[in-house]
Amino acid sequence: MIEYIRGMIEDIGQNYVIIDFMGIGIKVFVPFSTLKALPTKGNITKLYTYLHVREDGFQIFGFKTKEELDLFEKLLSVNGVGPKGALSILSVVPIDNFAKVVNTGDYKALTLVPGIGKKTAERIILELKDKLPKEIVFESDNNLSNEALEALLALGYSKSEAISALADITCNSVEETVKQALKKLMK
Structure with a gap:
């Protein structure tokens, strides 16, 4: 189209x-x-x-x-x-908060939208929970995660792809974190 x-x-x-x-x-x-x-x-x-x-x-x-x-x-x-x-x-x-809202089951945040009631909000969460990346909370003092995110963005990946790839990775260096994330992205 x-x-x-x-x-x-x-x-x-x-x-x-x-x-x-x-x-x-x-x-x-x-x-x-x-x-x-x-x-x-x-x-x-x-x-x-x-x-x-x-x-x-x-x-x-x-x-x-x-x-x-x-x-x-x-x-x-x-x-x-x-x-x-x-x-x-x-x-x-x-958009930056949407995955967090869905993954935490925060239907009340969706009911703030005009025309979206509790049942529709719960249906959105239920149907999209497995379709969205797990959100990573980047703390201001978590330089390792922020640097890894910036590295993936610089390589041309979208923010949602980078966040999804960084989920559940625990490494002690930016280089190792980026390597692990790239392995996930290449699958």
Whole structure:
């Protein structure tokens, strides 16, 4: 389908942006995290997109990063969560915290999202628990983990891939930690 859209920002709304793409104004619905990361009106931007086809028309959803798009698509796989609900979840729960919320079973954090009740929150946690990487808590004094994460990011891995690879690795040096993580990533 449409992998991404690149064009000049014509207008920014509460939950959407209008992008001028070759003289056509395309309305792209975006989460709050993408909205606040956008440049100002009149500047060029690139958004990774998801095209939602309905009986009464098409809707395009856009994201600043591929990780946000991937999480959006995972949320759509949950029974009872549609594109607008998934967009609301990404607007309320930051992508960096989402895996932690799911892996700890914190359904209350998801019920803060408008339109998501306790049952839907519990279903999201149940269905996505095995599909998300185990989150690593990086303490500010844990230089070893932070340096290993930075090394993997510098090698071109996404943050979610790097965090998943670093889960459950306990080594005494950055080099050994990165080696072990790369072995996991190469499988």
